[in-house]
Amino acid sequence: MTQAVRAAEQLTDGNWHRLHPATPLLKGGIALLAIAGAIIANLREALIESFFGGPREEDPVSLLYRNGLLGWALLIALAFVLLFVLGFYVSWRMHEFRVTEDVVEVRSGILFRTHRKGRLDRVQGINIMRPLVPRLFGAAKLEVNVAEQNANVQLSYLRSRDADALRRRILGLASGKRSEALVEGGDAATARAVPGAGAGEGLPPVHPGDSGPAAARLIEERAREFLAPELDPDAAPPESVVTIPLGRLAGSIALSGFTIVLALVLFVGVPIVVATGAYWVLLPVLPGLVGSVGFYVNRIVKSLRFSIAGTPDGIRVGYGLLSTSNDTLPPGRIHAVEVLQPLLWRSTGWWTIRITRASNSSTPGAAGQANTTLLPVGTKEDVTRVLGLVLPEFVGETSTALLLTGILGRGEDGDGFVNAPRRGRVLRPFSWRRTGFAMDSNALLLRSGAVWRHLVIVPHARLQSIALRQGPLERRLGVNRIQAHTVVGPVDTELGIVDRETSVRLFEDLAVSAATSGRIDRSHRWAAAAEPEVEVESERESERESERGPLLEDSTVVEREDVR
Amino acid sequence: MSNRLELATVEWRRVSPKQIGVELVGTLISALVLVTVGVFVLVVIESDLGWAIIGGSVVLHGIMAIFAARRVRSIGYQLREDDLVFRRGIMWQRIVAVPYGRMQLVDITRGPVARALGLAELKLVTAAAVTAVTIPGLVSEDAEELRDRLVELAESRRAGL
Structure with a gap:
């Protein structure tokens, strides 16, 4: 059992723990250091001028010096620094988190206490971010994305070496795996990794004694952490399925x-x-x-260094050269996928992939785009590989063929897609041919756009509801619009033109498959599939039903109380 | 009307005709507000635009009142084996199917007019904001019964997001 795994186990024992000691400094102290630096620089200029007798201006420092108040000024400055240090210390003491079997909680604040709680069975992904400066300190930010808008729980900052192991533990707890299995799994994983000895945690341990003084060892450790590969070698297959030259x-x-x-x-x-x-x-x-x-x-x-790879606990997406980010999305957390091609990328054959999730990380994603971009740029081979990770049930030759006609097809009859009738061309003069759908046993594919080509894939198991709509013009043309409702996201899941009778059939089919897939789907406790079904919501929640029948408790509770 | 949206297999359950009263009161109130604005423009600003506002709002709300009965008749819902289907609209039609396992919340609201007429409104919420299914004009007891039934169905078919 390595140090990191043991630390992670200790952090998830259900007791309150504190964060990285440098947290307050990393969060707000940098600005303070900058101010202090500016004052010192100013002072130094004044000193140099007094030595070389340059033209003296009435700056505050020399004024103080002349009036013999410099001592007092220094004392006041010292008091301020002490006050800040004390404030930092207290805020660090008051900022705590704990991970239990069901929830991850954070409480913080000195005067205004904030208490945030996220339920593990609602976890949509865990993101580890290492901005440049905290990375130099060996610190990382861990963000647990919980369903519902603005319900994320942030643990900033943790020790870098603990963050990966902690994420694996939290995902393990969320997956519904039994805890004994979890410990064994963690052990086995690390045991496998040690002979690999690639880098990071797998490196041969630094032998105390042969490494000189403690400071040198510390620096060496930092450097190793800084240069360690983004993907933890024991948790993910080492290579990414996509590389972007x-x-x-x-x-x-x-x-x-x-x-x-x-x-x-x-x-x-x-x-x-x-x-x-x-x-x-x-x-x-x-x-x-x-x-x-x-x-x-x-x-x-x-x-730079974009990588995407499959792990037992979901897809890992990492990127960044100086400030890095590394997100894990457990299975079944992707509600819709869109493959699209901007006009200018047509000549080079590049595509990008966007996804809709129930909760997004608060930091911007690769290339500064919103965090909903799964693949910033890739060829059609990259697209099929990434989709294979995202929708594991949606692979195989027929699915791939369907996918390729979905993105490349021009909309000929009998290409596997049911396309819009010719009479609908008034509504979309250019793209009516490509406006069509295909249905697979696992997902619905919506194709649209001739200039900006789109293909949207919605897994049946994630469908929330289905709507048919028809306005007066559409009624004259005998067409409808159909929309597959998913959680809020960047992917538009509406198909603009469908033949009326076809759309009614599709509506009925979708309603049936949404209900059945929803029943079969167990991905909210993805590793518990083999075990007897555990009812996640207990009776205590149904007791709360009154006039309003809440079927679900809010995933996150934010409490604020004024202590003053 | 051959191109109307229709689900052949569904026998729609209609809402209470008293809902027409709720709609008419709503129309009347909004007409009164607009007419007041028109009178204000006429008397205070002394502009003939006031007549246009009054005339326009009376005609518009008159049409709305005439169609109130048809609008209410167009509202329908039905509980099927795995989902609830809902439809409404005359010109702009909308049909939605919500699988029971996807319902996150079932909410009953009663406006003042609806309460006087013994009616209630049932709102279904899923994780998708666009679902937006609100069944108005249910008799209060029916609404409560329907809510309990839906909660029970949702509990028995609960799934993740």
């Missing part, structure tokens, strides 16, 4: 809508300005142009 990454960002705007400004706007001589127009635009360079660099740096 730097050239493709740069190309994909260069071929974005932002570039078009930039090109317009440079090649149309600037010549006009030069021709008319109205240079003042450039003044407000110029900072934006300079900033756009930063935008490109930032997006590329953030997307």
